[in-house]
Amino acid sequence: xxxxxxxxxxxxxxxxxxxSIGDKVLITGTxxxxxxxxHKRLVELVEAGKDLPFDIKGQxxxxxxxxxxxxxxxxxSAGPTTSYRMDxxxxxxxxxxxxxxxxxxxxxxxxxxxxxKNKAVYLAAxxxxxxxxxxxxxxxxxxxxxxxxxxxxxxxxxxxxxxIVANDIYGNDIYKDGVEKYKxxx
Amino acid sequence: MREIDVNEIIPIVKKxxxxxxxxxxxxxxxxxKEFYEKEESxxxxxxxxxxxxxxxxxANEKMPSCQDTGVAVVFIELGxxxxxxxxxxxxxxxxxxxxxxxxxxxxxxxxxxPIIDRVNTKDNTPALIYTDIVPGEKIKIIVAPKGGxxxxxxxxxxxxxxxGIEGVVDFVVDRVSRSGGNPCPPIVVGIGLGGNFEQSxxxxxxxxxxxxxxxxxxxxxxxxxxxxxxxxxxxGIGPQGFGGRTTALGVSxxxxxxxxxxxxxxxxxxxxxxxxxxxxx
Ligand code: SF4
Numbered sequence: 187x188x189x190x191x192x193x194x195x196x197x198x199x200x201x202x203x204x205x206s207i208g209d210k211v212l213i214t215g216t217x218x219x220x221x222x223x224x225h226k227r228l229v230e231l232v233e234a235g236k237d238l239p240f241d242i243k244g245q246x247x248x249x250x251x252x253x254x255x256x257x258x259x260x261x262x263s264a265g266p267t268t269s270y271r272m273d274x275x276x277x278x279x280x281x282x283x284x285x286x287x288x289x290x291x292x293x294x295x296x297x298x299x300x301x302x303k304n305k306a307v308y309l310a311a312x313x314x315x316x317x318x319x320x321x322x323x324x325x326x327x328x329x330x331x332x333x334x335x336x337x338x339x340x341x342x343x344x345x346x347x348x349x350i351v352a353n354d355i356y357g358n359d360i361y362k363d364g365v366e367k368y369k370x371x372x
Numbered sequence: 373m374r375e376i377d378v379n380e381i382i383p384i385v386k387k388x389x390x391x392x393x394x395x396x397x398x399x400x401x402x403x404x405k406e407f408y409e410k411e412e413s414x415x416x417x418x419x420x421x422x423x424x425x426x427x428x429x430x431a432n433e434k435m436p437s438c439q440d441t442g443v444a445v446v447f448i449e450l451g452x453x454x455x456x457x458x459x460x461x462x463x464x465x466x467x468x469x470x471x472x473x474x475x476x477x478x479x480x481x482x483x484x485x486p487i488i489d490r491v492n493t494k495d496n497t498p499a500l501i502y503t504d505i506v507p508g509e510k511i512k513i514i515v516a517p518k519g520g521x522x523x524x525x526x527x528x529x530x531x532x533x534x535x536g537i538e539g540v541v542d543f544v545v546d547r548v549s550r551s552g553g554n555p556c557p558p559i560v561v562g563i564g565l566g567g568n569f570e571q572s573x574x575x576x577x578x579x580x581x582x583x584x585x586x587x588x589x590x591x592x593x594x595x596x597x598x599x600x601x602x603x604x605x606x607x608g609i610g611p612q613g614f615g616g617r618t619t620a621l622g623v624s625x626x627x628x629x630x631x632x633x634x635x636x637x638x639x640x641x642x643x644x645x646x647x648x649x650x651x652x653x
Contacts, residue, residue, distance in 0.1 A: 188414050208415045208614070253439040253479040262477055263430075263439040268521060268554065291553050291613065312419055313521065313556035313612060314645050315426040316439040348422065350415060350614065360415075361553055364615020368413060369608030 192346070196244025197285040202307050205351045207360040211309055212346040217246040217288070219340040221267060224331055225275035232278050239330035239339060242279065246286035246309075251336045253316070261326045261342075265316030266290040269308070273297050280304040288349055292361040302357045309349035310360070322347040374451070374509040376653060377458040381513070384651050385468025388515035389444055390476035392649040393436040396427045399584040400646050403621040407558065416616030420558075423611070423644060438645045441478035442517035444469045444499040445577065453509035462501055465513075470495040481520065502574065514581060516648035522555035525641040528573050533635050537596065540565070540637050545603045547639045548620065553613015555641045560584065561604065561623045562640035566630035576640035579624040581648055588625055597623040621646075 188208040193201050195215030205211065218240060220228065231238055249269055253262030269289030276287060277300035285306050290313040293301075301308060311319055325343040332338050352360045401424065408420045430437035446465055473480055473496040482497065483490040506512075527547055531539055544563060551559075564575025587594040600623045610616025621644065630636065 188418070210418060251439065251479070253436055253441060254477045256435065256477045259435075262479070263436045265439050290556070310612060310614070312422050312426070314438045314643060315422050317429040317433060317435050317437060318422055318426045320435065321429060321433075350418070350612075352614075360614050364413070364415065364610060365552075365608045365613065366615070367608065368610055368615045368617060370606035372603060372606055 195246055197246065197307075198244065199305050202285060202305055202355050205307055206354050206356070207351050207358045207363060209351045211349050211351060213246065213349065214345050214347070215343075217248050217342050217344055217347070218329075219250050219342060220247045221249055221251060221337045222271050223334050223337045224339050225272050225279075227331060229275045229278045232282055238282075240341070243283035244285045245283070246288060247279070247284060248311070248342065249287070249289035252320070255326075259320070261320055261323050263316035264320045264323060265314055266311040266319075269293060276300065280306045292359070293353060298353055298357060298359060301353055302355060305355045307351060307355060308353040310352040311349045318348060373453050373455050375455050375457060376511065378456050378461050378464040379458050380653065381461070381464040381511075382468045382471065384513060384653065385446070385465050385515060386472040386475070388513060388649045388651060389469055389472030389478065389517065392515050392517050392647040393441045393476065393478055394434055395431050395649075396437055396645065396647060397583070400621070400644065401427060403584045404558070404644070407618040407621060411616055411618050413610060413614070413616035415614050416610045416618055419611035419614065420618065436476070436478055437647075438519060439479055440481065440519040440521065441473065441496075442519045442647075443482060444473075444496060445516045445518050446499045446501045447514040447516070447578070447581070448501065448503040449506045449512040450503055451508035451510045452505050454511060465501055466497045466499055469497050469499045511653045512650060513653070514648055514650040516581065519643055519645060522559065522641045522643040525551035525555045526576070526639055528569065528636065528638040530569065531635045531637050535635065541596070541600055541603065543637055544600055544639050545607070548604045548641070549607050549609070551641055552609055556643040556645070557609055557613060558611055558618045558621045558644050560642040560644075560646050561600065561620055562642055563600075563623065563625045564636075564638040564640070565625060565627040566636060567628040568630070568634070569636055571628060572636035572638035573640065575626040575628060576638040579626040580640060580642045580646065582624045584622040584646070593625050593627070597625055
């Protein structure tokens with residue numbers, strides 16, 4: 187039976203070991219945003235043995251390209267973007283301590299294997315539920331790669347950011363197991 | 373004959389762009405609630421209830437329900453007894469889109485050239501505008517913002533008459549199956565049949581404008597819509613692709629006569645954010 191679990195960042199091994207696919211997770215604390223271009227730069231730094239713009243140990247990256255912030259709000263509507271574009275970069279970041287990723291849609295086998303190896307999880311935010319997500323974001327500030335515009339890395343302070351466990355550290359994949367369970371042969 | 377100043381169009385298009393993104397139709401909400409009751413998966417139920425919460429919040433907070441506020445697709449039904457003056461009609465529509473996306477804090481998602489430059493036009497123009505000339509002296513404007521995630525899962529296939537209705541149903545179900553969780557299910561499936569290569573795609577898009585609580589006016593086509601919906605919901609994809617019974621909220625078909633040698637079939641996938649608003653001048 188799926189459970190609802192509240193977690194604060196950074197995540198520990200113990201935190202992620204409690205999660206199974208289908209569980210609802212409410213995250214509180216600091217998370218970071220990043221899309222294609224920012225990922226490319228982060229991985230280049232890792233490969234060059236240089237420091238990243240933030241301490242990635244135990245941290246979570248959210249794949250998002252938000253709408254403009256209306257007056258008085260820290261951020262505009264901010265639902266997830268499709269994750270597979272970040273697949274080529276994700277394993278290298280998990281190898282240096284990344285514990286969680288938030289996006290939408292399935293990941294490839296290399297990413298799933300790396301999650302198992304590094305005890306990291308992939309959480310799905312709900313595509314199209316962009317205001318629910320925005321409401322959970324209390325502060326947003328650009329901390330790196332300002333030149334990338336919407337793709338810059340932002341530090342977000344979140345409270346009860348809602349997501350669903352899509353890949354746990356045990357190698358399970360909701361996009362396969364979930365669909366298998368409800369498929370009716372015709 | 374009626375005289376209409378094109379500048380009257382600008383604030384109307386602006387409002388339609390904003391309203392479509394902030395306020396989802398009641399028909400979508402009713403369908404999500406109906407499927408919530410029937411859904412067996414606890415995770416799927418959770419997703420559907422988050423979607424309902426999101427649409428309520430978007431309306432209350434006056435924010436776009438999804439950050440992908442799409443390309444502005446604009447359908448015009450122009451009465452033939454209308455005389456437009458005061459400037460370029462299509463430019464007036466684009467100005468409305470420009471103002472709506474700016475003042476409504478909607479995301480600008482259009483690039484100037486599809487392949488080589490791909491520079492953002494920064495105001496979400498140009499809109500995609502389709503005009504039909506109809507009898508009368510009114511103008512009907514429909515604005516239907518369309519997100520990229522679901523549009524990318526759409527397809528046109530030139531089938532053979534021998535493929536029959538079974539072939540069409542199989543193609544549509546297979547298209548949905550291959551889309552999986554990518555188009556943000558639950559989806560709406562728009563199907564355009566007949567016409568020509570290009571018209572079938574436009575029919576599929578227009579089919580998506582039909583309210584979800586209505587089925588095809590012709591019984592034989594309504595039955596086929598039902599059959600496709602049932603098959604699609606047996607795929608198990610479920611909301612967001614997490615597994616479940618609610619893969620699609622509805623199927624809508626439009627057809628036109630076609631050439632004796634052809635059977636064009638277009639499938640336009642629409643995410644749950646089935647946004648469209650209209651006004652009549
Ligand atoms: S597919 Fe629809 S709901 Fe999903 S991100 Fe795109 S516009 Fe939003």
